[in-house]
Amino acid sequence: MKQNSLRLDGADKLGGESHDSQEQSARVGSCGAPLTLISRYLNVDQQQALLKEAVKYPFESPEIEVYGKRHKIPRSQAWFADINCDTFYSGLLVKALPWPKYADKLRAKLTRDFNLLSNGVLVNRYADGTESMGWHSDNEPEFAAGSDIASITLGASRDFVIRNKLTHEKFSFTLKSGDLLLMHWPMQEGWEHALPKRMKVTEARINYTFRQVTANYFGSN
Numbered sequence: 442m443k444q445n446s447l448r449l450d451g452a453d454k455l456g457g458e459s460h461d462s463q464e465q466s467a468r469v470g471s472c473g474a475p476l477t478l479i480s481r482y483l484n485v486d487q488q489q490a491l492l493k494e495a496v497k498y499p500f501e502s503p504e505i506e507v508y509g510k511r512h513k514i515p516r517s518q519a520w521f522a523d524i525n526c527d528t529f530y531s532g533l534l535v536k537a538l539p540w541p542k543y544a545d546k547l548r549a550k551l552t553r554d555f556n557l558l559s560n561g562v563l564v565n566r567y568a569d570g571t572e573s574m575g576w577h578s579d580n581e582p583e584f585a586a587g588s589d590i591a592s593i594t595l596g597a598s599r600d601f602v603i604r605n606k607l608t609h610e611k612f613s614f615t616l617k618s619g620d621l622l623l624m625h626w627p628m629q630e631g632w633e634h635a636l637p638k639r640m641k642v643t644e645a646r647i648n649y650t651f652r653q654v655t656a657n658y659f660g661s662n
């Protein structure tokens with residue numbers, strides 16, 4: 442593959458500034474997380490087609506309970522998946538919606554390029570840098586054991602941080618429009634990740650995470 446691909450066995454230490462991909466790739470030698478970052482995996486036309494489609498996605502910001510209080514999640518999301526591939530996210534059961542055309546094409550491209558199996562994609566929309574995602578691992582029991590998660594960024598650049606569950610060491614790197622981040626198994630076992638607030642960011646960011654879930658895990662429709 443011609444893409445600018447690197448195995449992210451390291452990343453900028455938290456607090457590092459963003460750099461161009463060349464420099465970022467030079468600085469990612471040591472964190473040990475099973476990640477691969479492919480800068481500009483999607484070309485501008487592919488990004489545009491997805492962004493245009495995403496305007497029509499039925500994004501929602503469901504309420505979740507945190508320490509006994511109900512809050513809307515600080516972003517909006519939609520879950521597209523094969524039939525009976527529901528998921529649990531932020532403590533809520535999310536029913537599968539049918540695949541939109543370009544999201545499905547992107548799934549097929551990931552399968553072609555990386556043999557990535559996925560039967561669902563969670564799309565998150567962060568309206569600006571005030572919206573975020575807290576520390577978590579994508580290790581829900583309905584996720585197929587041993588599966589990788591592919592994350593695609595569109596729109597605003599945002600910092601993505603990872604934290605080792607044992608050592609609590611943190612690393613940060615910037616995800617830009619068109620970038621692909623592959624979180625290989627067993628990333629979710631050993632590491633958490635988060636998308637922190639960045640108050641200076643005024644543009645929206647859309648993120649697709651392609652996942653493989655066990656069909657009918659929560660019963661059939």
Ligand SMILES: O=C(O)CCC(=O)C(=O)O
Nearest residue numbers: 563565574579636648650
């Ligand atoms: O927006 C991102 O880059 C992270 C999304 C994420 O971690 C998730 O959907 O589980």
Ligand SMILES: [Fe+2]
Nearest residue numbers: 577578579634
């Ligand atoms: Fe995640």
